[in-house]
Amino acid sequence: FGITPAKMGEKRKRVGGGEKRKRRMGGGKKKVNVPDRAEEVRGGEEGEMEGVQSTSEGGEKVVKFGGDEAEHTDIVGKDGEFNLGDVCRADPEFKEIRKMDQKDRKEARKLLQRAENVKEIKFYNRLINDLGNKKQLGYSLQAYADAVKIVPDKVNAYTYTNAINACVRCGEMKRAEEIFTEMEKAGVKPNEVTFTVLLKGYANGGNLxxxxxxxxxxxxxxxxxxxxxxxxxxxxxVKSCAVEEAKAITAKMKENGVEEDLYTWEYFVKLHC
Incomplete structure (x- = not known):
């Protein structure tokens, strides 16, 4: 075909020495500067690496490099910003994840509508808990708000505790505290599960x-x-390496009649290692 090994070598020239290459993006996308390395690198297929790099316009792109050709693939929006739609079109796995998310959202909306028709607090409590466990915090809190609005006289400690737990699982401690305050104002007494959930949120965040x-x-x-x-x-x-705080907390709990078990001693061993 008239292509010599020397010419093929030129086509496979690596990007190096801080050199930048400009490529014309397909589908009407603009030109962007593509550096030769990514700031954030993660493993890809064998012989390849993949990372995310900021563009000069303030956007981001996915960069694949490695293997024999050190090739790179850019996914940049029209205004130079990272675009999830482009990622989904380029990667079947992302597309599947997005489909799953859409399916979950559709199912959550159906359940919220069903709960509104059923008007039973047990259904709301279960829905708040299940959506929270899936970390669908927005829908979980929507179910909580609907319960307070639609069946306010039947809202109980489980309703508030499940909503607090959903917030804790998603790291939203401020919202968890607000719901705890709403619980107290409503005259609903927190139980040991309510307090344990809040304590877990504070402990996981290192707020001892x-x-x-x-x-x-x-x-x-x-x-x-x-x-x-x-x-x-x-x-x-253990996560915060807080030995003295652990001793103080254990002393307080023992004053209230709480006894240690095998896991308690295991945590103390870890603290002293």
């Missing part, structure tokens, strides 16, 4: 001072914690 304050509040409310409550707090102490 709030944990100790909440333990005092728990005692004032006449709520008896259990071994699971203690171990939840100690797990947070």
């Amino acid at each position: 001072r709030h944990c100790i304050e909440l333990l005092d509040k728990m005692k004032d409310a006449g709520v008896q914690g259990n071994t699971r409550t203690l171990n939840t707090l100690l797990r947070g102490c």
